[in-house]
Amino acid sequence: MTMTSIPVRRRGGATRESAVSRTIAMAVMLVATLYFLTPLWWLFVAATKTRSDFTTTAPLWFADFALFDNVAALIGYRDGVFLRWLLNSALYAGVGALLATLIAAMAGYAIAKYTFRGRETLFNVVLGGVLVPATALALPLFLIFSQAGATNTIWAVLLPSLVSPFGVYLSRIYASASVPDEIIEAARIDGAGEVRRRFDRRAGYDDDGAASRRARHVCLVVRFVVFGFGFPPRGSLADGRPRSSAGSGRVLVAFDRQPLRHVGQQGADLGRRHRVAHPGPGECRVGDAEPTGDFAARVRPLATEGHQPRGRVGLQRLHGIPGDRRRAELVGRRRQEHAELVGRRLGAQQLLLRRFRLLAAVFARLVGHASRVRGCRVARV
Amino acid sequence: MASDTVVTPSRAVRHRTALAVFLLPFGVLFALFYVIPILYAVYQSLLTVEREGTFGPAVQVFGGLTQYIAVFQNEPFWASIVRVLSFGAVQVPIMLGVALALALLLDSPLVRGTRFFRLAFFAPYAVPAVIAAIMWGFLYSPNLSPFTAVTSTFDFLSAETVLWSIANVVTWVYVGYNMLIIYSALLSIPQEIYEAARLDGANQLRIAWSIKIPLVAPALVLTGIFSIIGTLQLLAEPQVFASFSSAVTSTFTPNLTIYSTASVPNMSLAAAMSVVLAVATFVLSFTVLKLTQRRATL
Numbered sequence: 001m002t003m004t005s006i007p008v009r010r011r012g013g014a015t016r017e018s019a020v021s022r023t024i025a026m027a028v029m030l031v032a033t034l035y036f037l038t039p040l041w042w043l044f045v046a047a048t049k050t051r052s053d054f055t056t057t058a059p060l061w062f063a064d065f066a067l068f069d070n071v072a073a074l075i076g077y078r079d080g081v082f083l084r085w086l087l088n089s090a091l092y093a094g095v096g097a098l099l100a101t102l103i104a105a106m107a108g109y110a111i112a113k114y115t116f117r118g119r120e121t122l123f124n125v126v127l128g129g130v131l132v133p134a135t136a137l138a139l140p141l142f143l144i145f146s147q148a149g150a151t152n153t154i155w156a157v158l159l160p161s162l163v164s165p166f167g168v169y170l171s172r173i174y175a176s177a178s179v180p181d182e183i184i185e186a187a188r189i190d191g192a193g194e195v196r197r198r199f200d201r202r203a204g205y206d207d208d209g210a211a212s213r214r215a216r217h218v219c220l221v222v223r224f225v226v227f228g229f230g231f232p233p234r235g236s237l238a239d240g241r242p243r244s245s246a247g248s249g250r251v252l253v254a255f256d257r258q259p260l261r262h263v264g265q266q267g268a269d270l271g272r273r274h275r276v277a278h279p280g281p282g283e284c285r286v287g288d289a290e291p292t293g294d295f296a297a298r299v300r301p302l303a304t305e306g307h308q309p310r311g312r313v314g315l316q317r318l319h320g321i322p323g324d325r326r327r328a329e330l331v332g333r334r335r336q337e338h339a340e341l342v343g344r345r346l347g348a349q350q351l352l353l354r355r356f357r358l359l360a361a362v363f364a365r366l367v368g369h370a371s372r373v374r375g376c377r378v379a380r381v
Numbered sequence: 382m383a384s385d386t387v388v389t390p391s392r393a394v395r396h397r398t399a400l401a402v403f404l405l406p407f408g409v410l411f412a413l414f415y416v417i418p419i420l421y422a423v424y425q426s427l428l429t430v431e432r433e434g435t436f437g438p439a440v441q442v443f444g445g446l447t448q449y450i451a452v453f454q455n456e457p458f459w460a461s462i463v464r465v466l467s468f469g470a471v472q473v474p475i476m477l478g479v480a481l482a483l484a485l486l487l488d489s490p491l492v493r494g495t496r497f498f499r500l501a502f503f504a505p506y507a508v509p510a511v512i513a514a515i516m517w518g519f520l521y522s523p524n525l526s527p528f529t530a531v532t533s534t535f536d537f538l539s540a541e542t543v544l545w546s547i548a549n550v551v552t553w554v555y556v557g558y559n560m561l562i563i564y565s566a567l568l569s570i571p572q573e574i575y576e577a578a579r580l581d582g583a584n585q586l587r588i589a590w591s592i593k594i595p596l597v598a599p600a601l602v603l604t605g606i607f608s609i610i611g612t613l614q615l616l617a618e619p620q621v622f623a624s625f626s627s628a629v630t631s632t633f634t635p636n637l638t639i640y641s642t643a644s645v646p647n648m649s650l651a652a653a654m655s656v657v658l659a660v661a662t663f664v665l666s667f668t669v670l671k672l673t674q675r676r677a678t679l
Contacts, residue, residue: 026493
C-alpha cells in the first residue's frame with residue numbers, strides 16, 4: 001500500500017453540484033436547524049425573564065434581562081442546595097461513567113478475545129441485561145438497598161450505575177472488530193503482562209497491517225478515532241510543524257517498550273521529536289513490507305531506536321515455525337481481513353467509538369497516561 | 382465463570398488470572414445489581430397477598446402464576462402496550478428517516494458548515510428528557526407558547542393528539558443522536574467507492590441510494606433496535622405530560638402502569654408486569670434483529 005501523500009478528504013462525491021440542489025439542501029438544513037434550536041432558544045430567553053415578563057412579553061425575545069437575578073435565586077434556593085445537586089451529578093456522571101467504562105471495557109475485551117467455556121452464554125446474559133426495563137430493576141434494587149440500610153447514600157445510586165451491559169456489548173464489538181489477534185500475540189511474545197497489555201491495546205488498533213510489518217519492534221500499533229483530544233493534527237508529523245486544526249481522524253498510537261522521555265501529550269512536542277527521530281521518508285525497511293512516504297516516516301523511529309527484538313524466539317517457541325514466515329502469514333491475513341472490514345463490515349469500531357465520545361475520551365486519557373509510563377507515540381493519519 | 386476455562390491450552394492456562402481480573406469486576410457488579418434484583422423481581426411476581434378474613438393481617442404467600450394471570454387480565458396494561466407499539470410504528474420510522482436524511486445531507490458535498498449543523502442537531506440530546514418534556518409542554522400550551530397562533534386553535538394536549546405530541550418530543554431529542562451514529566457510519570465508507578461510482582456516472586442521489594444507504598444499513602438496524610427498546614420503556618416524557626394534559630393517565634405507557642401499580646403498592650403485580658414487559662421487549666428486538674440480519678445476508 002503506497003501512500004505518498006495524504007489526499008484531502010472531500011466528503012461525499014462530486015465537487016461540482018448544481019446551484020439548485022445546493023439551495024434545496026441548504027434550505028432543508030436551515031429548516032431542521034430551526035426545528036432543533038428554536039425550543040432551546042425559547043428556553044434560554046425564558047430563563048432571562050422575570051416571572052411577570054414570562055407570561056406577558058413576547059416568548060421568543062428578551063424583556064428585562066433578569067438572567068443573573070434568576071441564577072442568583074437558583075443558587076440561593078434552599079441555602080444552595082442546587083450546587084449540591086450539581087456536585088452530585090458531577091460525581092455520578094464523572095466517577096460513574098469512568099468506572100463503568102473501564103469495567104465494561106475489560107469485560108467486553110475478555111469476551112471478545114479469550115476463549116473460555118460459557119463465553120457465549122455469558123455474553124447473551126449480559127445482552128439480555130440491556131433489555132430489562134429500568135423500572136423492573138428500580139424496585140427490587142430499592143428493596144435490597146433498604147435491607148442493607150444503604151438507601152439515601154451515594155452508593156445506592158453510584159454502584160448500580162457502574163454496571164453497563166450495553167458498554168460490554170459495545171466494547172466486545174469494538175475489540176473483536178479492531179484489535180487483531182496477531183497484535184495480542186506479538187505483544188504477548190514481547191513479554192507484556194496480560195493486564196497491562198490490555199490497557200495498551202484498548203487504545204489501539206492495527207492500521208493497515210502496519211503493526212504486522214514491524215511486529216518485531218513494536219508492541220502495538222493502534223488506530224483510534226478521536227475528536228481531537230490534544231493529539232497532533234494531520235500532517236504535523238510529516239513537516240514537524242503542528243497545525244492547529246483539530247478535526248476527527250485516525251490516530252496511530254505506537255508503543256515501544258523503551259524508558260520514556262517526554263512523549264505523548266502535546267502535539268508540538270510530538271511533532272518536533274519525531275522530526276528529529278526520523279531522517280526522512282522512504283527509508284523504512286522492516287520485514288517484507290513497503291511503507292513509503294509520510295507513513296514510512298512515522299513508522300521509522302520505532303524501528304530504529306534500538307529496541308531489542310524478542311519476538312522471533314517467542315514465535316518460534318509458540319508455533320514451531322520460523323518467525324519471518326509466520327510474520328509473513330500474519331501480514332497476508334491482516335491485509336485480507338482489512339479488505340473485508342472495509343468492504344463489508346463498514347468500520348463498526350469507528351461507528352461505535354464516535355458514538356461514544358466519552359469512551360474515546362477515557363481511552364485517550366489512558367493513552368496519555370501510558371505514554372508517561374512507557375514508550376508511546378501518537379500520530380494522526 | 383472466569384477461571385474454569387480451557388479451550389486453547391496454551392492460552393487458557395496461562396491467562397486464567399488475566400481473564401479473572403477482566404471479568405470479575407463486571408461479573409460481581411452485574412450479579413449484584415442486575416441478576417439478583419431480577420431474580421428478586423421474579424420471586425416477588427410469584428407472591429400474592431392473602432388476608433385472614435376481611436380485616437386480618439396481610440400475609441405474603443406463594444401464589445404461583447396468580448400475578449401473571451392478573452397481568453394478562455389487566456386491560457389498561459395491554460392497552461398501554463398497544464399504545465406504545467403504535468407510537469413506535471409511527472415515530473421510529475419517522476425519526477430514523479429524518480436522521481438518515483440529515484446524515485446523508487451532512488455527508489453530501491451540497492452542504493456547507495457541516496460542523497455547525499452537526500452540533501445544532503445534536504444539541505437537543507444534551508437536554509435531559511424531563512426538561513425537554515417540560516419545555517415542550519410550555520411550547521404546546523395554548524396561552525404561553527410562542528406559537529399561540531397554532532396552539533390556540535389546535536389542541537396538542539387532547540386525548541387524540543397527546544401521544545403524537547409526545548412522539549414529537551422524543552423525535553426532537555433523539556434525531557440528532559441517531560443522525561450522529563448514521564453519520565459516523567457514512568464517514569467510514571472509503572472514498573474510493575464514491576470515486577468509482579462517479580466514474581460510472583452516478584449522481585449524488587444515486588450514490589446515496591445505491592451506496593451509502595446499503596452500507597449504513599447495520600447502523601440503521603442498531604439505531605432501530607435501540608429505538609424500539611426505548612419506545613417500549615417510555616416513562617419520563619408521559620410522566621411529565623401527565624401534569625399538562627389530563628389525557629395522559631397513570632396507565633399511559635407500560636412503564637407508567639408499572640410505576641403506578643408499584644406505588645399502590647402492589648409490588649407483586651408490578652414485578653409480574655415488569656417481567657412480562659422485559660420478555661416482550663426481548664422478543665420484539667430479537668425478532669427485528671433476526672429479520673434484518675436475514676435480509677442483510679441475502
